Amino acid sequence: MNNNKKTRFRILWGLVFSFCLAACSETDKKNEAITITWENEKAAAIFIPHQFVTAVPKDSIEKLLSVRLPKNNTSILGEYYVEDKGVEFRPLIAFSPGLKYEVWLSGKLINEIAIPASDDKNAPAVLAVYPSTDTLPENLLKFYIHFSKPMQQGEALDHIRLIKNNHDTVPAVFLDLQPELWNSDRTTLTLWLDPGRIKRDLQPNKTLGPPLQQGQHYQLLIDHNWQDANGLLLKNNFHKDFFTTGRDSISPNTATWTFDLPATGTAQKLGINFHESLDYVLATNTMQVVDANGAYVKGNFEVNSNGTVVDFIPAIAWKPSNYTLEAEARLEDLAGNNLNHLFDVDLTQKQHQPKDLYKKSFVIK
């Protein structure tokens, strides 16, 4: 091989090497994909690498770049943040799990990205329905439904039915209330049976009758097609079976409550027995224990599953002293009768003077 030939050979190899290098680096660039930014387990943003938007002046990004759902011309609302290595798009609400999104630039589709669907193993479940007892008064006012995850609001009545005697769906039995009554983390729904039908002599009661009738079997059904905050459906259908007894027309009375007293010098629980089922949620947050000096005793209230007994677990040991249990008048039984009055007060009957607090003393010896 003469020198000329050697030189040509080296140039050729040089060109091949340069081409391979360029091709490789091009491959690397192509491998740079649009990525998802996860925040609190939500797809809060996507990052579009610089290679996709090189030809776009920074100040025109918002005009020329758009993120859309497939087969839809609408640009998704959100904000674009131009960074050194690309552009971040942060939509007004998080991207939905399981959906695909397209990235368009100057009217051309440049890439698409799929948001992974939520993992089915995290599917929500109904943890409990209160009252939990299987015998309930015919004038039952409400159910609390506890879920394992925050649920979608606004469509409870699409998923909840009441079946009577294994046969008939009871129509218009629940109050269609919008907005629905959820706790702040959307894991507990308060569901009222139509109060207009429970209250004696009101028009709905006269025309449609009470929602529940004495001596019947009912099944509360919650279907699994109810999605949680991550778009996952309930794991299973849920049902609660119960039988109805007569009307509860007696207000809870603190005079009939009894205490299971702890020993002095210990932090044992104080048992408060109502001898009837009271509202599961109110039973834990309408009471206080006050010491002889009028100071609140710190601690927690825990209610048993059928709402008949509440335990107060003090943060510190009991002293030999007088204590007072204070119960707010708003504490209700299962029929919505509270410490002051019945759910529907019969004006022909003598009423006692309403109070804000009801007190019951006990002594730790």
Place this chain on the structure above:
Amino acid sequence: MKKLFYLTATCAALVLLVAANRSSKNPYDLKHGTPAIKSISALAFGPDGILFIGDSKSASVFAVDTKDKEVAKANAVEIKNIDQKIAAALGTEVKNIKIQDIAVNPISKKIYCAVQNVDGTSVLLLIEGDKIQPVSLKDVDFSSASIANAPAEDQKDRGGRSLRESTISDLNFSNGSVMLSGISNQEFSSTFSKIAFPFTNKQEQASLEIYHAAHGRYETNSPIRTFTTATLNGKEYLVASYTCTPLVLFPMDELKAGTHVKGRTVGEFGAGNSPIDMLSLKQGDNNVLVMANSSRPVMRVKYKSIETYAGSLTEPVKESFSTAGVDFVTLPVVSVMQMDKLDDGKVLVLQRKTNGDLDLSTLNERMFF
């Protein structure tokens, strides 16, 4: 001549100074910043385009200056499949969103819409024609007030008792006050709060339980579901509907802090139904109440009928599903889920059509007067 020049210049400077002062004056004591809004449960407009946002999660009401410009006339609105359009703009599916409330700015006639995503995120949108835009709640002029009866944060630790929670069921502004009804998610009760606006640090908040004497024998305490205000025979009234029976009147001047006020039931509009939204319209001497219902068509009631109806319904309605009390007219409009005034002759409605579509449309004055 020179004196005249100086005099003119001084006058001009004074005029400019006064004008500058006036423009910088903040009549509602709003501050600039980003309100900590956790949820958008209800919307209502107050004076000068101030938007009130009811936030159930933080138990607060926020006043936000929209800075909208005044327009003379409201145009009729017809937007088909508004839920699909909103879902596309938010990059999600219809099943994942819920329209919480709509409110029309009486100044700009712009439509504000609160939407909640399935994950609980609330967003505020502006709907102008076919355009849907986000309303930024960052760096705005705002103020806020907590809702009466919400326990203070420090009460959470008091003996381990948790916060009482309630959901804002309706929000209105009238005669210098923001009014909210909130339904407890625990006991069977509601609170009605009347908060003077501009909000002050030491505000007087009225919190009421409202009792409803039903048919003579039974008295019930019932949560308010929706309400509006009206002037009847020269006196201002709260016109409220309950979760269990329809229309009840309360004289505004009797709604004071800590009081229990008994309302006068003036109408029952049929069992198996309850009003879900209501508003008042005025044209000349004619005032009407417009009600959207859960399972009956939109109804129109003349306030003159209410003014002349001196009684209170004390006897149960005899015939099943019949009605009693004041006269009303049923309009040929069904399945209205939200509504607000576009102006005193037009009502914007969010309506589920028989084919399942959810449309935003306009009811014209011939429906009401």
